[in-house]
Amino acid sequence: MTRPLLGPDKPIDPDKPIELIGAFESTYLPAHDRDITETTGHDTSWKQDLQLLAASGVTRLRYPVRWHRVEAQAGNFDWSETDKVLHYLRDHGFSPIIDLVHHTSYPRWITGGFADPRFGPAYLRYAEMFALRYPWIQEYTLFNEPFSTLFLTGHEAIWPPYHRGLAGFVDQILNVLPAVAQASALYSEMLPQARHVWTDTCEHHTGSDPAGQDYARMANERRWLVIDTFLGRGYDPDGPMAEPLREVGGERLLEMPSGRIDTLGLDYYAHCQWNFGSGGGAAPTPQPLPLAEQIRDYWHRYNLPCILTETNIRGRTSDRATWFKYVLEQCEVAQSLGVPMEGLCWFPFIDSTDWDSLLFRCDGHVDPVGVYWLDSELARRPSVMSDSYALAAAGAPARDLPAYTLAEPVATWLKGYLPQMAHWTWSSSPESGLGSGLPNQNTRMELRIVDAK
Numbered sequence: 408m409t410r411p412l413l414g415p416d417k418p419i420d421p422d423k424p425i426e427l428i429g430a431f432e433s434t435y436l437p438a439h440d441r442d443i444t445e446t447t448g449h450d451t452s453w454k455q456d457l458q459l460l461a462a463s464g465v466t467r468l469r470y471p472v473r474w475h476r477v478e479a480q481a482g483n484f485d486w487s488e489t490d491k492v493l494h495y496l497r498d499h500g501f502s503p504i505i506d507l508v509h510h511t512s513y514p515r516w517i518t519g520g521f522a523d524p525r526f527g528p529a530y531l532r533y534a535e536m537f538a539l540r541y542p543w544i545q546e547y548t549l550f551n552e553p554f555s556t557l558f559l560t561g562h563e564a565i566w567p568p569y570h571r572g573l574a575g576f577v578d579q580i581l582n583v584l585p586a587v588a589q590a591s592a593l594y595s596e597m598l599p600q601a602r603h604v605w606t607d608t609c610e611h612h613t614g615s616d617p618a619g620q621d622y623a624r625m626a627n628e629r630r631w632l633v634i635d636t637f638l639g640r641g642y643d644p645d646g647p648m649a650e651p652l653r654e655v656g657g658e659r660l661l662e663m664p665s666g667r668i669d670t671l672g673l674d675y676y677a678h679c680q681w682n683f684g685s686g687g688g689a690a691p692t693p694q695p696l697p698l699a700e701q702i703r704d705y706w707h708r709y710n711l712p713c714i715l716t717e718t719n720i721r722g723r724t725s726d727r728a729t730w731f732k733y734v735l736e737q738c739e740v741a742q743s744l745g746v747p748m749e750g751l752c753w754f755p756f757i758d759s760t761d762w763d764s765l766l767f768r769c770d771g772h773v774d775p776v777g778v779y780w781l782d783s784e785l786a787r788r789p790s791v792m793s794d795s796y797a798l799a800a801a802g803a804p805a806r807d808l809p810a811y812t813l814a815e816p817v818a819t820w821l822k823g824y825l826p827q828m829a830h831w832t833w834s835s836s837p838e839s840g841l842g843s844g845l846p847n848q849n850t851r852m853e854l855r856i857v858d859a860k
Contacts, residue, residue, distance in 0.1 A: 421743040424802040425735060428504070428714065428752035429460045429468035432759045435475040435512040437520070437567060439769035442473060442512065446760040446771045448785040453492055457501065459779060459787060460756055464800030467502040469548070469716065469752055474507065474533055475514050481529070484536055493541055504546040504604050507534060510556050511566050511766075520568040521560050521579045527586035534590040538597040546602050547594065550587045552674060554633040555608045557583060565765055574655040581659055584637055588666030595667060606672035606716045607634060611701050612681045613692045619683035621647075626681070631708070632660075638709075639665030670749060671709055672716030673702060675734070677820055693823045698737035703744050712747040717754035719776040720821075721762075721846055724790035725811035725836035727776070730821070731795055733828060736805035753778055753796065757787055758844070773844030780842035790840040811836040815848045 431449055435442040444450045460468060470492070478484050496503050508530070517523045534549070550556075556566075561579035564571040570579065591603055610630040614620030625647040635642060641661050642648055652658070675698055682692035698715075706713055715738055720730040735751060742748040758777035761769055773780075778796045779787040795808045810831040813821060 423742070424804065425738045425742065425748055425799070426467065426750040427463075427465045427796065427800045428716070428750045429463075429465045429756045430717070430752050430754040431456065431468070431470060431757070432509075432755040433471035433473055433506075433512060434510045434766060435473070436761070436766050436769050437475075437511055437513075437515050440515060441769050442475065443760055444471070444473060446769065447757060447781065449757065450488075452785075452787075454495065456757060456787065457495065457499070461499070461501075463778070463793065463797045465796075466500055467750065468496075468504065468756075469506055469754070470496065470503040471506040471509050471512070472537060473512065475512050478514050478529075478533060479516075481514070481516050482532075484533075486540060497543060502545060504548060505537075505541075505544055506548045506551050507537065508549070509551045511560070520566075521557060521583050522568045522570060522575075524582070526582060530583075530586045531590060531593070535593060535597070538594060542598065544598060544601055546604050546670075547598070548604050548606050548672065549590050549594070550583070552607050553580075553584065553587070553637075554630065555674075557633065559765075565767075572655075573651055573657075577652070577655050577657050577660065580633060580636060581663065584633070584666075585663055588637060588664045591666035591668075602669035603667055604670045604672050604714065604716070605634065605637075605668040606674055608679050609673035609675040609698075609701050609705060609715075610679045611696045611704070612683065613694060615682055615684040618685040619688075622683040622688070623681075625651075626683070634668075634709070636660045636663055637666050638668065639663075668709075668711060670714060671705060671711040672714045673705055674717035674754075675701070675715060676718060677720065677824070691820060691823060695823050695827075697740070697827055698734060699740035699744065702737070702741040702748075703746055706741075706746045712749050713741070714749045715751045717752060719754055720817060721774065721776050722817040723775070723814050723836060723841040723845060724780055724792040725841065726813055726817040727778075727792040727842075728790075728795045728808070729810050729813060730817075731792065731799070732805050732808040732810055732831075733824065735799055735808065739805055757781060758842070763844075763846075773842075775842040775844045775846070780840075782843055788840065788842075790842065791837060809834050816846055 433442055433444040472489055517525055557579045559565040561570045562576040612623040612626040614623035628646050628648045678690040680692045680695045681688045681690045718734045720727055738748050738751050755777055757779045758781040759774040760771050762774040778793050782788055810833050812833055812835055
């Protein structure tokens, strides 16, 4: 069934429960020829994982197609594994939001990554083949987190092709986004009943001194660059990004063909709010803007129905349950402020792996972020987090979910959020079922490779 579009002309019920959306992580690590579907065991346990999701009361989910496995050799497509899972989803009442490219999940033979001139033609061929094979799909994400992905590959030299600076960032935007825009036009014709769910980071930054405030103003302008370019809106010729863009030929962004977005997916983590100063930046800012206000900012700018398409916190299962209560409450507040909220996705449903090094290493180290946690044998374990998740899936509002006293290092990470949680009643965290791969008590939250080399 086609999911109806929301918009300014459709009444919003502020008391409607926020729909929960599941998700599974699949990012490919080209240097290691492994992906997180494999290192978490989801490639062999996918049916069990989907059954756990359904038992939690959730049937709508973000689900990846592993292009790097589908087209391991250029021009040769093997859809056999994808067929198994997608047909199961279709035949068992699930509503998938298909994710075509998740971070660096392109075939290994595209050796230049998002700077490789082969990327655009290969991506379009793959996207067309997918639409021909699965014409029943109702929702899709053409390219996950284009801003943050291309920022990490093109500006920060964290992922291949390890380019650095604004020039590398702009060059990769120009190499990738025209193909994504063309794919959005193609899907409008091939899948007219389906909706494009754009996903990217939901950011807001602050500064603690004049230099930091100047940088924060630039960063708060930069966060719009990719989506504004995709929508053909250009950039502010008098804004803080104008002169830096002119220096790297950024006017080329104004010539890019525009694409179509039906739903705006916002990916939000505590590290999406940085505080800058003359000595550099750190996350999260000590005075975070409430998430509901950030969501409203994006809604006012783009006038598109919104989904919180990613969130989690790295910590004990009780810490996760507390952060889940916060983001659900903030989605409810955003809805009460008039934002058409189409759902909340805790990402991922089971623990991930190797994000402690931002995927520099491939050790299978459990990343403690899931609704279900993974033990040393990769068995899926329930907890207070999975209990809260199921309650919310059944329609319980945030006020009915427990808040657990935060443990370190999460207590320090989230210190700035405590004023937004002051009205809660807190409980002691349980002594068991806390998860595995828990962060060191002194780990600092940061968006860079941590002890990776």
